[in-house]
Amino acid sequence: DVKVTQSSRYLVKRTGEKVFLECVQDMDHENMFWYRQDPGLGLRLIYFSYDVKMKEKGDIPEGYSVSREKKERFSLILESASTNQTSMYLCASTGLREQFFGPGTRLTVL
Amino acid sequence: GENVEQHPSTLSVQEGDSAVIKCTYSDSASNYFPWYKQELGKRPQLIIDIRSNVGEKKDQRIAVTLNKTAKHFSLHITETQPEDSAVYFCAASLLKSGNTPLVFGKGTRLSVIA
Numbered sequence: 001d002v003k004v005t006q007s008s009r010y011l012v013k014r015t016g017e018k019v020f021l022e023c024v025q026d027m028d029h030e031n032m033f034w035y036r037q038d039p040g041l042g043l044r045l046i047y048f049s050y051d052v053k054m055k056e057k058g059d060i061p062e063g064y065s066v067s068r069e070k071k072e073r074f075s076l077i078l079e080s081a082s083t084n085q086t087s088m089y090l091c092a093s094t095g096l097r098e099q100f101f102g103p104g105t106r107l108t109v110l
Numbered sequence: 111g112e113n114v115e116q117h118p119s120t121l122s123v124q125e126g127d128s129a130v131i132k133c134t135y136s137d138s139a140s141n142y143f144p145w146y147k148q149e150l151g152k153r154p155q156l157i158i159d160i161r162s163n164v165g166e167k168k169d170q171r172i173a174v175t176l177n178k179t180a181k182h183f184s185l186h187i188t189e190t191q192p193e194d195s196a197v198y199f200c201a202a203s204l205l206k207s208g209n210t211p212l213v214f215g216k217g218t219r220l221s222v223i224a
Contacts, residue, residue: 033211040119040216041216042116042199042214042215042216042217043154043199043214043217045211045213048211058211090153090154096205097142097159097205098144098156098159099144099156099212101153101154101155102153103152103153104153
């Protein structure tokens with residue numbers, strides 16, 4: 001069974017903290033993605049990676065960075081969390097066609 | 111780059127009626143158009159997709175149509191049921207090696223009223 005997992009379902013952090021969101025997939029997919037989902041704005045792409053140690057900026061990369069040291073793991077890093085980064089974060093991976101999403105991490109920055 | 115517009119943002123239908131959600135895309139090179147359904151509190155999941163070499167695809171009560179000339183595609187749900195209530199996202203991309211990301215519409219919240 002296809003599986004994309006995220007390290008936390010809910011996370012509360014303080015402004016200025018460094019935040020790590022981790023995503024793991026077990027499908028041997030090359031392509032992995034990080035989105036944030038906000039009401040009325042849909043799914044906005046933050047960063048994606050199509051190979052180990054490769055990364056590409058998406059539509060809203062400001063304030064974020066990523067790491068892909070192993071094929072199965074893709075991490076999203078908020079260097080200094082701010083309140084406007086309060087959101088639902090979704091990880092996804094894809095082979096040649098279907099994109100599989102993780103369960104999401106709801107991050108609240110106080 | 112690709113831009114996907116989705117309408118309406120909310121849709122309410124009576125149980126048993128049909129629902130139609132429409133999307134337009136900007137990049138004529140896009141050749142892959144999936145639809146995702148996200149139930150409340152759950153992750154988006156693929157429900158149907160279509161490639162640019164076909165104009166229509168059906169799977170039981172759902173169908174997708176594609177008009178390449180006009181650059182729009184639509185999701186049709188017939189005989190709607192309460193469990194169809196969810197947020198639906200359309201997307202577009204150039205499907206080649208998989209490293210061209212999907213571009214999503216902003217979503218349509220469908221409510222099926224029993």
